[in-house]
Every structure is written in C-alpha cells, then in structure tokens.
Amino acid sequence: MFDTLTTRLQGAFQKLRGKGRLSEDDVKDALREIRRALLEADVNHVVAKDFIDRIRERAVGQEILQSLSAAQQVIKIVNDEMTELMGGEQVKIAHAAKPPTVIMLAGLQGAGKTTAAAKLALHLKNTEHRHPLLVAADIYRPAAIKQLQVLGGQIGVSVFSLGDQVSPQDIARQAMDEARRGGFDYVLIDTAGRLHIDEALMHELLDIQRVAEPDEILLVVDAMTGQDAVNVAQHFHEQLSLTGLIMTKLDGDTRGGAALSVRHVTGCPIKFVGTGEKPEALEPFYPDRMASRILGMGDVMTLIERAQATIDEKDARELEAKIRRNEFTLEDFLSQLQQVRKLGPLDQLLGMIPGMGKMKQLQGASVDEGQIKKIEAIIYSMSLAERRNPDLVMKSSSRRQRIAKGSGMEVRDVNQLLRKFDEMRKLMKQFSSLGKNPSRALGGLAGQFKG
Numbered sequence: 424m425f426d427t428l429t430t431r432l433q434g435a436f437q438k439l440r441g442k443g444r445l446s447e448d449d450v451k452d453a454l455r456e457i458r459r460a461l462l463e464a465d466v467n468h469v470v471a472k473d474f475i476d477r478i479r480e481r482a483v484g485q486e487i488l489q490s491l492s493a494a495q496q497v498i499k500i501v502n503d504e505m506t507e508l509m510g511g512e513q514v515k516i517a518h519a520a521k522p523p524t525v526i527m528l529a530g531l532q533g534a535g536k537t538t539a540a541a542k543l544a545l546h547l548k549n550t551e552h553r554h555p556l557l558v559a560a561d562i563y564r565p566a567a568i569k570q571l572q573v574l575g576g577q578i579g580v581s582v583f584s585l586g587d588q589v590s591p592q593d594i595a596r597q598a599m600d601e602a603r604r605g606g607f608d609y610v611l612i613d614t615a616g617r618l619h620i621d622e623a624l625m626h627e628l629l630d631i632q633r634v635a636e637p638d639e640i641l642l643v644v645d646a647m648t649g650q651d652a653v654n655v656a657q658h659f660h661e662q663l664s665l666t667g668l669i670m671t672k673l674d675g676d677t678r679g680g681a682a683l684s685v686r687h688v689t690g691c692p693i694k695f696v697g698t699g700e701k702p703e704a705l706e707p708f709y710p711d712r713m714a715s716r717i718l719g720m721g722d723v724m725t726l727i728e729r730a731q732a733t734i735d736e737k738d739a740r741e742l743e744a745k746i747r748r749n750e751f752t753l754e755d756f757l758s759q760l761q762q763v764r765k766l767g768p769l770d771q772l773l774g775m776i777p778g779m780g781k782m783k784q785l786q787g788a789s790v791d792e793g794q795i796k797k798i799e800a801i802i803y804s805m806s807l808a809e810r811r812n813p814d815l816v817m818k819s820s821s822r823r824q825r826i827a828k829g830s831g832m833e834v835r836d837v838n839q840l841l842r843k844f845d846e847m848r849k850l851m852k853q854f855s856s857l858g859k860n861p862s863r864a865l866g867g868l869a870g871q872f873k874g
C-alpha cells in the first residue's frame with residue numbers, strides 16, 4: 424500500500440534524523456520533499472499546500488527546533504496532520520434505532536461496488552454479528568445480479584433479486600418488505616453503475632433513495648483512479664448527500680492521493696477500504712492507523728484485529744501442543760496455511776508491522792498464490808493416513824508417484840514439498856523449545872515455499 428509515498432517520506436525523515444538540532448532551513452528542505460512526495464502520489468495540490476502550511480506553522484515554533492528530538496517531533500506533527508487530513512476520528516457505519524438499517528451503495532462501473540456490497544455484508548455478519556440482506560438492484564450490467572448471488576452464496580448471506588425486468592425502485596420497495604418479514608437488520612442495496620456520471624443514473628439513484636430512505640449512502644470509489652476518484656466523489660456528493668465512501672483497490676499499486684485528499688476535498692469520510700478481491704478484504708478505515716502505515720510505522724492494531732477475526736485461539740494452542748510433541752502433520756500444515764492465507768497476502772501483512780515495510784521491498788516477500796494452490800493440490804491427493812504420517816510418503820517412491828499423478832504435479836514437486844515440510848517441522852521444534860509461539864512463525868515459514 425502506497426509503497427512509493429512511504430519510501431519518499433521516510434527518505435525525507437531520514438535526513439532530519441541525522442541532524443540533531445534542526446535549523447529552519449532543514450525543516451524547509453524536508454517540507455519541500457514531503458510536498459513533492461505528496462504531489463507525486465497524486466494528492467490534490469490544494470490539499471498538499473494546506474497540509475504543508477499547517478506542518479510548517481507547527482514545526483517552525485522555536486521550542487521544537489531547539490529540542491534535541493526535533494526530528495521525532497516533526498515526524499509526529501506530520502503523523503498528526505495526516506491523521507487530521509483524513510478526518511481524525513474513525514466514522515462508524517450507521518446503525519438505525521429501528522431496524523433494518525438501510526445502506527445504499529453507489530458508484531461507477533468497475534469501481535468494485537458489487538464486491539464491496541458482499542464484503543460489507545460479510546463484515547456486518549462476522550464482525551458485528553448482524554443479519555444482512557443483499558439486494559440486487561443493478562438491472563443493467565448483465566452479470567451483476569448473478570455476481571451478487573454467487574458472492575452471497577459464498578459468504579452465506581441472503582440475496583434479494585427480482586431479475587432484470589423490474590424497476591430498481593420496485594426492487595427496493597419489495598426488498599424492504601422482505602427485510603421486515605425476514606427479520607433482517609441490515610439491507611444493502613447494490614445499485615447500477617455507469618461508465619460515466621449521467622443524469623439518468625442520478626435520477627435512478629434518487630428514486631431508490633426516496634423509496635428505501637437509506638440511513639447510509641456509500642459511494643464506492645477506486646483508489647487506483649487517483650484524483651478522478653476525488654472528482655467522482657465530489658459530484659456524487661453534490662447530488663446525493665453521501666454519508667461516506669468505500670475506497671477500493673488499496674492493495675494495488677495506487678499512489679495514495681485519493682485516500683489522502685478525498686476527505687479534505689469533499690468533507691465525506693472514508694468508512695471502509697478494500698484491500699483485495701476476496702470477500703474478507705475489507706477494513707474499517709481509521710485515519711490514525713492509515714497515517715501510521717503511510718509513514719512506514721506499521722499498523723499493529725489492524726493486524727491483531729485481522730488475526731483475531733480469522734485465527735481461532737483454541738486451534739492455535741492445540742497446534743502449539745502438537746508441535747511440542749512433534750506431532751505436526753501435513754494436515755495441520757494445510758490448515759495453517761489456509762488460515763494464514765485468510766489473513767491476507769503476506770506482503771500486506773508485513774506492511775502492518777513497524778519497520779517491516781522496508782524488508783518487504785528488499786525481499787519482495789509474498790506468498791505466491793499459485794504455489795499455495797500447488798501445495799494444496801498435493802496434500803489433497805494424499806490419503807488421510809499419509810497426511811497424518813508424512814513418513815509413509817517420504818519412504819515410498821510409489822506413493823510419491825501416485826500423489827504426483829493425482830495432483831497433476833511432478834514427482835519433484837512432491838519431493839520438494841516433503842523436504843520443505845521436514846525442514847519446517849525441525850525449525851518449529853526449535854522454536855517451541857525456545858518457548859516461542861510457533862504458530863506466529865508460520866507466516867514467515869509459509870514464505871519458504873516460494874520456490
């Protein structure tokens with residue numbers, strides 16, 4: 424996330440750090456670099472200028488320049504101001520006093536609206552323990568209804584649809600009845616997108632709004648489109664009075680400008696960010712955590728929350744006991760790999776650990792999805808007995824051949840997996856004898872399977 428921006432900002436801070444006491448010129452140079460980094464990241468130029476002005480005002484105060492930790496203080500000011508720029512406090516999703524809470528999702532085609540609807544439903548279901556209903560009101564994009572139904576099936580959330588021959592207002596009206604009847608406490612309406620903003624789209628959205636009286640109108644914008652995303656948000660906000668934004672595709676090589684500018688330009692808070700294609704890849708947006716990540720200081724809170732949502736504490740303890748007893752099997756390995764994978768791509772996780780951002784650039788460490796699928800295929804081709812007792816496979820070449828054939832892999836792939844597994848088992852044993860929690864080391868170990 425925002426790698427280039429982070430590297431540039433850290434470069435500017437590094438120069439300050441080397442200096443001890445700072446002169447006004449030092450600060451001026453640093454601010455110039457920060458400003459340039461922001462502009463390169465596609466931050467709106469008015470926003471960048473205001474931002475720098477505020478930092479200068481605070482940093483050039485006598486007190487700070489005199490102090491020995493001037494560099495630290497400048498970094499703190501940048502952190503504070505960046506948090507403020509993105510809105511300061513987290514703005515939570517609405518929760519209507521009288522259910523159902525209605526959320527209407529709008530956005531241009533391809534922004535990630537349908538995906539975001541499913542992600543939000545999963546978040547409400549899993550994290551907030553709600554009972555959401557997804558509503559397919561995009562009757563124009565041919566595959567949109569089907570896409571929502573498939574996603575709903577995957578995440579176990581009901582999808583209300585009346586096909587593509589009923590008007591979106593009627594769909595919304597009947598969906599509200601259905602929600603009340605079925606005891607749903609959230610209604611998420613996936614509306615139609617267009618390639619460009621047009622009158623007809625706005626009219627349709629206003630019609631749905633009249634019928635459904637949403638508590639939230641969230642605009643889904645694609646962070647990769649930079650300042651365009653900000654302009655689109657401004658336009659929608661003028662017409663629809665948005666209550667917030669979902670900014671998608673922050674996992675891509677977006678430069679970050681949209682995330683940094685949109686609140687300041689439109690006054691609309693980002694409520695969630697999308698960080699991948701999977702339904703789990705949605706995070707509530709916290710300005711302070713995001714600022715910390717952009718400045719390369721990590722975001723341990725989000726990491727912990729993600730781990731808590733995905734990794735079962737009891738499982739982790741059982742696993743630890745197994746490793747101590749040297750009973751770690753390929754079956755455990757597979758289930759661990761799948762859990763770690765649910766946490767998100769490894770490079771994203773590394774970015775959340777303070778100081779690890781740099782390392783990730785050095786190593787380009789990412790768990791290669793293809794590689795993991797290969798491992799899964801191989802393990803799935805083993806019998807239960809083999810998974811529980813890998814020695815059976817290690818000792819028998821005919822078993823290895825059969826497994827290779829069954830999984831569509833080469834025998835050397837099977838051998839490689841077994842070798843790595845063996846190395847890992849030894850390493851884990853060492854970890855556990857050191858009293859470290861081995862399950863925590865798994866993320867790193869999974870990286871060993873890169874090739």
Ligand code: GDP
Pocket residue numbers: 530531532533534535536537538539616671672673674675696697698699700704
């Ligand atoms: P819609 O036309 O706005 O409904 O867009 P879709 O929900 O169909 O998404 C368009 C494409 O963007 C799909 O390929 C999604 O998988 C992808 N997408 C959506 N959100 C994200 C995200 O946060 N990260 C990434 N990498 N891809 C996303």
